[in-house]
Every structure is written in structure tokens, then in C-alpha cells.
Amino acid sequence: MPSNKKRGAPVRAKATKADKRTLPDIVPFGFPKNREDWLETAVTMVLPFIRQAASWAGVESQLTSPPKISCSWLPGRATSALSSSDYNEASNSYEIVISPLLGKGWKGGEDYTQAVLAHICHELIHCIVGPDKGHRGEFPKVATMIGLEAPYRHVAFTEGLRQQMHEQIVVRIGEYPHTSIHPVKKSGGNRQRKWVCDNCGKIIRCAGDLKALHQCEDGSTAPFVLAN
Template identity: 30%
Template sequence: MTREEWLAAAVEAMRPWFEAERAPLPEAVRASCGWPSRKGLSASRRRIGECWDPKASAAGASEIFISPCLAEPARVLDVLVHELVHAAVGVAHGHRGPFRRVAKALGLEGRMTATHAGPQLEARLNTLAETLGPYPHGALDRSAFGRRQNTRMHKAICPACGFTMRVAAKWAGYGLPVCACGEQIALA
């Protein structure tokens, strides 16, 4: 089973939950593992799921993306429930009104922009995760790549005395200066 098949099976298993809350899911819902359009790797306020309106899809489906940073089945299902609420009530509602009502009824807790499963929903999701089996995905770890230099001026340090300076990437490309102590300065 692929991760998309796993997510599709989860969507089908959750359909009755939404019907019971009088918020049926659209017929065409596609869930997959993929980066959200924005802030997928953000250090703060990272997006771990996203639901796209059917109008944006050539297939006319509610398109849901679950972050590749997630791999724990119950957490993936928790995020999937949140995104399915968007699909059920319409993404135009944001996290207010109908979204809030359905999310709370299903057992999501916390700020509506960053929900988590409450105890009853968590138990339900754990049972579903056992039924579905392991999520066929290995999490991607952004921290493995180190912190990216995002300023125009790059930090350069002398390894001998610790002298620090800033240099534009253009000029660093031509070569870095020698420090007053005689050592070659290097980019940090």
C-alpha cells in the first residue's frame, strides 16, 4: 500500500464520522503527502497540512496535502481530520463558524488554526491507525540541512582570533581577505 492509498483508505473510513455531524465530505477528496504551498519548512508557524478548494483543482476535487515531516500514523490522521473539516464545510469559511462547530464536534481541540485531537478523538484515531497499519512513509527532517543563510551579507569569521565581518556573496565569490592576525577568513 502506498501512502496515498493509506490516506485514501483513511478518508473513506472517516466519511461516516462527518455524516454523523451533518457535514458530509465531498465525493471527490484526494489526500496525499506533499509540501503545503507556504511555510512547509518554517521554523515558526509551520504548516503541516493544507486543503485546496475544488475550484483550484482541474479534477474538481478537494486536494489535501499532509506534510512529509509527519510520519506518526495517529498524528497524520489528526491533521487529516482537520483538513477534511475544511473540505466538508468549504475552505472559504477559514477556521470560523461552521469549521469550528464541526471540528469541535469531531473532537479537535486547541486553537482552530492549530488543532490537535482531544482524548476521545485520539482513541478513535489510534484504533483507525491500527486498522490501516503503519503509515508507509519516512519523515523528512529539515534540520538535517542546517540553517540557511538568508541575509544578503554573509558572516565570515577568522578561525584563529574570532574576528567577525560581513561580506556580500558576490565579493566572497572572488575570495575572502586575510585577517590582521595572518589567517585566512572563512565563511561561517
């Protein structure tokens, strides 16, 4: 989720009315074919929820077209960030990105599908209230209405919304078809090694084997030996 620049006390929303509301029931066009299709279908199904909630909250939607969504590392965010939304002026649309960390086997919890849906709701609210509004002002008004829990840096559903998401979305489109990807730190194979000339002590660093003889300044030739 995008960084919350404003620090201080989190915005505490009042008790949610979401459980008493009936949100629009959107039937999917078909069972998603793959991960990207699942994400797009989820956005299509969730967006009317958020639009309805915004209207109940008296918030005017800034969204002109449905946001695009993809599974990717987040542009300009920390590796640990799980979702983001950015306005793309060139295409006049929002781009929601869900981190590849979120998926089956995700370390943050078993219910990765609910987590992805919660992040989609969170980012859709950002898209609806407009860019650069953060988690204050209109954001909590809409979030409270659908049943997202405060503080909003932690993306979580109230039990009522979790149940509703399960019955209206997960049952129909299945679990999010993606397995968590954990970036592997490259080490060992690419590590630079230190070679020292046996004769003059000249140091060279390279990852591979240094088999060529070295021409020292005194005119002699000598092999490099591995220093570490």
C-alpha cells in the same frame, strides 16, 4: 494546516458530545500497500465520520467528491506547516496535502499516526464547510462534534476521539508508513568562494576552482588566489 488569518481569541468550543456519539464504522477495503494507499484509505474511513458530524451539527456539506490526498511539501505554505487543503477548480475537487515532516521520528511527538489522522480530520472539516471559512463559524461546530480540540490552529484530538481513531482505524490499517523527512540545508559544497587576482586585485566569485590565468587590464597575466 492552513494559516488562520483571523487573529484574536481562539474559538473555544463547548464540551464535546463526541464521546457519547457513535460514529460510522467503516471497514477498509484491504491493508494499505504503501504510504499513498494508507492516506487514501484513511480519508475513505474518516470522511463518513466528518459527514455524520456535520449533519449532527446542522452543517450542509459543500463536498461533492472525496478529496484527494498526498504527502508533499505544502504549496505556498511555510516549511513548518503540517497540512493544507485547497480547492482545485480545474478538477472540481479538494487536494489535501500532508507534510513529509509528519511521520516516524517526527520531532513534534511520538504518536505521528494520530497526528496524521488529526490533520486529516481537520482538513476534511475545511473541505466540508467550504473554502475560506477559516476556523470560525461552522468549522468549530463540526470539530466539536467529532472531538477535535480548540484552538484549532493546534491540531489535536480529545482522548475519546484518540481512542476511537486507534480502535477503528489504526488497529485496521496500521501505523502511517512514512518516516519524517527533514529538509537539509544545502551549504558548504555549493558555497561561492571569493577569488582575487594576484596582480590587479580583480574579484571573481565562483564555487569551483579558478585555475585559468587572468588577463589584467595592464596587459599582464596573473593567477587568481582564494581570498576566503
